[in-house]
Amino acid sequence: MSIQNTISSWEDLLETARKNTSARRVKRPGQSPSTAPIPIGLDKLSPNTKPPVLLYRDTNSWCPFCERVWFALEEKEIPFTTEFIDLSNKPQWYIDLVPTALVPGATIEGKLVYESKDILLALEERFSSPPLLPEDPQENAIARQWVEDAETNGFREIAYKFLRQTPTDADELANFQAAFEAKLDELEQALGKYPGPYFVSSFSLVDIMYSPHLDRLAANLPVYRDYHIKGNPRFPRINAWFEALNQRPAYQRVKSDDTTNNLLLRRRWGASPVGNPLPLDAAASQEIQYRAEAAERLSDNHEVAIKDILKNSGVQALAANGDISAIAQAVDFHLRLLADYLINGNNVPLPWGRVGGKESIDPTSAAVGAITLAYVRNRICAPRDMSAGAATAFRAAADKVLASIY
């Protein structure tokens, strides 16, 4: 194997990249996670001064309660350090330190606080500028009440019931949905009380209480329940609220993305998507005749395609003891998946990150799938193999199926 050494060195690449981004992370050699973001507030700290806050949060940045606290720290630009807690193997010192043993926890100037809501209120108390509760006393009281309500009004329980609980039948699912929609109606109404896109007249702890949960729900529900919050005309204010949050730099630093959130639900909770978690985009979905043409070509010529893949893609290197038959089967499976996806589009449940999930697939089969799809995506040639429109649809579908594999 010879790979020409014509690409720049890592040092040169790093230097050039850094000219074009101010994003930096610290390295944590030998630890998990291996890198961590640098809090914006640390810039404000004079040298050799200890940050006043220590945040304990989960190693994987999955915890929505930790996100609340992290969000507030970044909004207020408070200098803080982070200690990561591995929830799958919680250290005894953390269990001894925090009565609930849950994350987040924090020490604020040496004083331990736990429960995300209580940490938010304690931060507000100690670091009042910029305020995340309104100055007007009446509005302040309402905001504080809504912060409490966010913990006690059943929103989360009802939402996660709809998302995660397996219903006994369609009626029960419809009931779960109706209960959830009634909760969203309440939020929609609350968002209308004050001018502007937020719960009260400026961005506040109320927004922070809801954002990590609503974010995850907005990502997960379309995939796992075929239900949409974003773009749903029933919830114009919630949609405007999402837009407004998106403008906030602190939110951009702490938020996750839809794909991460959706993979997480599958891996962590073993949830099964109702349809395809990676829907073809609108343009590709409309091109039904091109997708059908691509599927027809692939199905009709699959024997040749499989032979070509086995011979030229490098996939045979994965054969244990030279036995190519299992590899051939996995190639065949992934090509059929691609053809099915081309024909049935968004109704085909893709493998979608089963590695590590409840229905773990064999990682070798996943590797074969990845090679197969990457190979055919680039191998296909228009108009030699199919029309240009079909080739475009073919590549779009191969990309989506490929993205669902791990």
Ligand SMILES: N[C@@H](CCC(=O)N[C@@H](CS)C(=O)NCC(=O)O)C(=O)O
């Ligand atoms: N009410 C708590 C909830 C915190 C919580 O549930 N944290 C989860 C992670 S998302 C946790 O620590 N789980 C670990 C465990 O249950 O042992 C808060 O608001 O801080």
